[in-house]
Amino acid sequence: MELNKSDYIRLLNVTKFISFKPITWILNKFNMGAITFGTYVFIDKDLRNDADTILHELVHVQQYINHGFSLFLIIYLYNFFKGWIITRSFHSAYMCVPFEIEAYDYEDWDFYLYYYTSRIPQIGL
């Protein structure tokens, strides 16, 4: 998957970022700062201006768009549980999910710079 600057802008414009304490509290228990469902990103308040996290979650939004909501979750959970059976570790299982590998691998330094300098749709709520 290739994402360029305008893809990121498009994704930012369709994505809703939600910092809802009870959900981020649960995420923190699993050492996670954010989780994406379709175009909804539940994100720790402290990470709302963190370009790494925003980019990572936007890659997931695009993956949902590419595969469809249900298929994304099926592929995700299948790989997660397969990894968990092998490794018995939450973190290792998480890193067995191809969607995560893709999201972590994804870097676009142009966009980083753009994101931090232009303060584009930085996320109400």
Ligand SMILES: [Zn+2]
């Ligand atoms: Zn992820």
